Amino acid sequence: MKEKAIDPCHENRGGCSHACLNDNGRAVCQCFPGYTLDFDQKNCIDLNECQSTDASHCQHECVNTFGGFRCRCFAGFKLAEDQRSCVPKIDGCSVNNGECEHDCFEQPDGRQRCGCKDGYKLGDDGKSCKDINECEKNNGNCEQLCINTEGSSECSCFPGFMLIYDGKTCEVVI
The missing domain is CATH 2.10.25.10 (Laminin)
Known part of the structure; x- marks a missing residue:
């Protein structure tokens, strides 16, 4: 009777921190995307994509994250749709005063907030000013x-x- 081969990945993923591949009875560790094998060939460590020579990174700044990266733009710019390029940020208050009747304030999140001069209060629409x-x-x-x-x-x-x-x-x- 033929002896059944023991799967080295069956118990505790063969000692691998992410994934184990049975290579003819030998456990071979593999990492999820964004990680690489450590010197012990068992544990996976974060791959710093920002230090890679791959040209698919960011136009302004690259921020490493666990298992990946994200791009960040310098002040006055915002991420383009491709999430890698940076385009000039348009101050919403500079276009038609942000549709505010009196004052327009640019918020850190890129949205605008309207305000009114002394003696007035902001209308229910958040844009018009009503006399007090x-x-x-x-x-x-x-x-x-x-x-x-x-x-x-x-x-x-x-x-x-x-x-x-x-x-x-x-x-x-x-």
Whole structure:
């Protein structure tokens, strides 16, 4: 009776850290893509693709990752669709003010955020600015009359009174 051959990869992957190939009764270790065999021919270590002479790398910067790499661009650039080339980044605020009515702020993630000048609040659409009626809160700090203006407010007095230097207080006209 013929003795059954023992598969050296059957138990504990033949001592291989990634994969084992049975080569006529001998365990041969293999690594997953992005890794290479260490000097012991059993353990797989990360291959630094950024140090390779392969011309398929990045236009600006290469960042090694476990089992691979990713490209990164210098400030003012972003990755192109091929994930290797870099193209100039367009500041979204420079095109039609990012569709913001007042102020446009470029965010680190490349998106834009709108803001409004003093006396205005951002509308529900996140782009338009609505006048704040300062007279609705504490009568605009006016002693008698508050008049809402675009982006601000002014104080006024009843007939027979005049506004004094502080612009808020009224005193009797003599």
